[in-house]
Amino acid sequence: MVSSTAISAQGLTKRFGSLTALDGVDLAVPAGMVFGLLGPNGAGKTTAIRILTTILRPTAGRAEVLGHDVVREPAVVRGLIGLAGQYAAVDPNLTGRENLRLIGRLTRLPRRRFRPRADELLERFGLADAGDRTVRTYSGGMRRRLDVAAALVPHPPVLFLDEPTTGLDPASRLALWEMIRELVGTGTTVLLTTQYLEEADRLAGRVAVISAGRVIADDEPALLKERLGNTVIELRMPDEDRARLATGMIAQRFAHAPEQQDAVVRIASRDGSRLLLDVLHLLDQHALTPRSVTVHESSLDDVFLALTGHHAGNTPADDPPPSGARRAGSP
Ligand SMILES: Nc1ncnc2c1ncn2[C@@H]1O[C@H](COP(=O)(O)OP(=O)(O)OP(=O)(O)O)[C@@H](O)[C@H]1O
Numbered sequence: 001m002v003s004s005t006a007i008s009a010q011g012l013t014k015r016f017g018s019l020t021a022l023d024g025v026d027l028a029v030p031a032g033m034v035f036g037l038l039g040p041n042g043a044g045k046t047t048a049i050r051i052l053t054t055i056l057r058p059t060a061g062r063a064e065v066l067g068h069d070v071v072r073e074p075a076v077v078r079g080l081i082g083l084a085g086q087y088a089a090v091d092p093n094l095t096g097r098e099n100l101r102l103i104g105r106l107t108r109l110p111r112r113r114f115r116p117r118a119d120e121l122l123e124r125f126g127l128a129d130a131g132d133r134t135v136r137t138y139s140g141g142m143r144r145r146l147d148v149a150a151a152l153v154p155h156p157p158v159l160f161l162d163e164p165t166t167g168l169d170p171a172s173r174l175a176l177w178e179m180i181r182e183l184v185g186t187g188t189t190v191l192l193t194t195q196y197l198e199e200a201d202r203l204a205g206r207v208a209v210i211s212a213g214r215v216i217a218d219d220e221p222a223l224l225k226e227r228l229g230n231t232v233i234e235l236r237m238p239d240e241d242r243a244r245l246a247t248g249m250i251a252q253r254f255a256h257a258p259e260q261q262d263a264v265v266r267i268a269s270r271d272g273s274r275l276l277l278d279v280l281h282l283l284d285q286h287a288l289t290p291r292s293v294t295v296h297e298s299s300l301d302d303v304f305l306a307l308t309g310h311h312a313g314n315t316p317a318d319d320p321p322p323s324g325a326r327r328a329g330s331p
C-alpha cells in the first residue's frame, strides 16, 4: 500500500545567531497518522513546528505540507493546517465560545458553519458548561483543551500540536489522546511534540527522536524498542563506584553495551532472562551484589538513554528530576 506524505522536511536548519536550533532535520510524515516528535527541553521541537506552520523561516533546507512549500506558499499552507502552540493562544478576556467563534471568523468560515462548530467542539472537549465563562477563569487544563479545540475549528487536514498534554492531569491527558485518535481515524494527520515517552509510545505510529536539533532516530515505536533489545535489565548497585565496576565487567564479558547512571546499570538484550543469569553469576564471582534487580520490556526512555546517554527531558547538565516528575513511560 502506498501512503502519501503529508509533511516532509529535508535538511531543515534554523540558526538564531550562533545557536543552531535545528541542524539538518529530515522528516517524512505519512498522511493519516500521528507522528511524534520526541525530545527534551531545547531539542528544537517548537522551532520545527514553527517552521512547518510558516511562523518562522528556515535558515536552510526545505519543508512541505501536503505538497506545498512552507516558504514559497505560506498562505496555502496556513489554509491546510491547525496549530495548537506550546503556549495558549486563546484570549483570556473572551469566553471559550467567543474564542472559538473568533477563530471561525478569522479563518473566514461562514457564520452558519462556525457557530455550530464552536458548540460541537466545546461539547467534545468537555467545555460545554464553561463555554460562556471568560477564559481567565479556566484552569490550566481547560485552557489547554480550548487551545486544541481552537486549532480544530477550521477542520484542518493537518494538525500540529506542540506539547498538547503538558500540564494536563492524567484523566484530561487520556481524554485528549482519545480525541487525537478519533481525529486520525477520520483521516487527519497529526504531528505532535512531546517530552512524554509514554505519550509517543501510546499514540504515535511513528516517532522521530530529536536531540540538540538533530533527528537521532526515526522509526515505529515498537521497532525503536526492538533495535535496542526487547528487555532491559536494571541492576541497582550499592553505590556509583560498584556500578562503574559492574558496567566495565559486563561490557568486557558480554556483547552488550551497558548504560550506567549513578548507581544503576542497564543492559538491553533480546534474551533478558538468559543474560540476567550470566550477569548475576559474573557479578557474584566478583562479590558484587546488586541492591535490586528488575527486568522490564524496554520503554522509549530506555531508547532515549541508549541513543543519547541521558534520559529524555534531562540533559546531561541538568540535575536529576525529582522522582515524582520523571517523564518516563515505565511503570
Ligand atoms: N527566537 C529565538 N531566539 C533565539 N533562540 C531561540 C529562539 N527560539 C528558540 N531558540 C533556541 O533554540 C533551541 C531550541 O528551542 P525550541 O523551543 O525549539 O526547543 P523545544 O524542543 O521546543 O524545547 P521545549 O521542550 O523546552 O519546548 C533552544 O536552545 C532555544 O533557546
Ligand SMILES: [Mg+2]
Binding pocket: 045, 046, 047, 086, 162
Ligand atoms: Mg517547545
